[in-house]
Amino acid sequence: MDFIKQWTFCVCASLIIAVIFSVLTPKGTMNRFYKMMLSVFVFVSFLVPFQNFSAKDFDFSSIGIEDKIQLSQNKTAENMLESEISKLLDSNGIVGYSVSSAADYNASTGEIEINSVQISVSDDCDTKEIQKLVFDSLGINAEVINVGN
DSSP states (O other), rough: HHHHHHHHHHEEEEEEEHHHHHHHHHHHHHHHHHHHHHHHHHHHHGGGGGOOOOOOSSGGGGHHHHHHHHHHHHHHHHHHHHHHHHHHHTTTOSSSSSEEEEEEEEEEEEEEEEEEEEEETTTSSSSSHHHHHHHHOOOOOEEEEEEOO
């Protein structure tokens, strides 16, 4: 972002200087020559900041894009986890449940770290049986709680 600030300052300063010299140019045969030289000056002022240009000048991490991407990946991992548990519970005839999870996705390793999984079921369901089913099928140690009918 510093590059954009420097470039903008350079262009504005060059335009102000060009306007001042344009007003001061003599009238007559040399007028067109001075106008052309001022035009070249303005054109070069647009290009000079690019001599020190590098891709690191456009660092978007400061505006939080990386954080937003990480949050999106974490939410996707949580949705996938909850979906797999829901499919398992549905296939075993368990109804009236709610699944919530907290998970982190590590982009460098491609792994999902499960922080917590909570399954809320009605009172007529056996929490130990559901916990064992989820652990045996998916290898996830979920917390299963009764929340009433």
